Structure formats: C-alpha cells, structure tokens
Amino acid sequence: MAREVQITFDCADPAALAAFWAEALGYRLQDPPAGFESWDQALDAFGVPPEKRNDRSAVIDPEGSGPRLFFQRVPEGKQVKNRLHLDVRSAPGLEGEARMAALEVAAERLVSHGAARLRRQEPAPPLEAGYIVMADPEGNEFCLD
Template sequence: MATAWSLTIDCASPTTLATFWTAALGYEPAPPPRGWTSWDDWFDDHDVPPSERDGGAFIHDPAGVAPGISFLRVPEGKTVKNRMHLDLAVGGGRHVDPDLRRSRIDAVVQRLTDLGATVLRDVPDHVTMTDPEGNEFDVL
C-alpha cells in the first residue's frame, strides 16, 4: 500500500506562494480539516495563538487526485538551488508535434510570468522558472 503524502514548501510569505501556486496548478485553498467549519475554529481548538495564524497556507487539488501543498513561514531565506523541484507537464510529451508542444509551453510560461514567476533558462524541450520566492520549477 502506498503512503499518503503532501508537499511542504518553506517560505517567507505563505499567502503569496499559495496564491501563486493555486493559480499555477489549478488548485484551491484547502478547506479546514473535517469536523471544523473554519480554519479559525481549528486554530482555536488547537490553541494556536493569533500571532501564529498567518504562518502557513494550504492548497489542494479540487479533484482530490494530486497531493496537497503546505506553505510554512520560516525565518531564513532560500540560499541555494533546489534539490527537488516540480515539473509542470503541459506540453503533452515528446510524442506531440514539437511546434504544438512548444506553443503550449510558451502559453503557460507567459501566464506564470504574469503571475510573478521568472524565466531562468529556456531550452528546446522545457523552460526553467522560479516562483515569486525563487524556488525553481520546470515547464515542459
């Protein structure tokens, strides 16, 4: 049996990154855990002080297929290249006509740039970008 998992991204601004990745992936803000009507109710029940309630943000795949992502505020900034990154597979794969595949990649790169991403490298089969806090990912 596979182990359920989610992804956690350390960051300076959980809300900023959650907003970016929600739009980039077609995700939604995660609802509060089952049994609570709001995140504030959950925070109250778990004695999370108000000063700590903006320390995280949570998004999920509305179809319930892909893993959830948490964004947690940490005091230190990013200092080196990611050792793990996301690949956004939007081109359709190598079996798709290269011009069509590239047009799909370019459209997503433009949309993500408009959302605050930055292009690092553009090579024939993919584009390496960074999110608003400098975390690398590829669009392929």
C-alpha cells in the first residue's frame, strides 16, 4: 500500500520559506480550515497569540499530486550540509546545452526570490546530465535537475 508523504522543513521563518518553496515549485499556500476566510481568522478562533502565528506554514501542489511541504520554526539554525535534499526538475527532456541553459534560467529566477547559487556540475555523459546546486533562503541545499 502506497503512503502519502509530507516533507517537513525545520526553519527560522516558516512564512518566508513557505513562500520561497511555493514559488520554486509552483505550489500555493494551504487554505485555512473550512469555515474560515483567512488564516488570521482561524488563528484568532483557535486562540493563537500574534507572536506564535509564524511558527508553522504549509504549501500544497495545486494539482494535488505532489507532497505537502510543512515548515516549522525551530530555535537552532542549520548546522551542516543536508543529508536529504530536493531535486527540482527544471529541464525535463532536455539535454546538453539546452538543458544547462534551462537550468540557468531557473537558477536566476530563484536567486531573485532569495536562493543562493552554490555550484554548477557540467554534463559528463553517459551518466551525468548536469545540474546546479542551490540553497534556499535558510541555506537548505537543493538541486536544479
């Protein structure tokens, strides 16, 4: 039996990181619970004080096929390289220079939204198609693949 998966990010600013990943993946912020027109309205009803309202955030795939991404505030910052990372498929079906050009366009777009470019891995046929290693605004590594 297949299981549903949620990807959770520990972070310092859940709202900002959720907005970044929504942009990176074409996701959207998760709607507030049924019966509420906004998250502020829901959080007021739940008694969440203003200083706790950026403790969590989530984004979802508008098509409903990708995993939910959940962002939770933690007190400590990122310490070392991730052992797990996301590959953002930014050039499906492309090869060689066309592939790398598409990855460069994706990298520039994400840098304009707060990402950092870490390095470019050139194609090395037959097994390596080339990719760009990036970091989100809180330093979590991911690849444009």
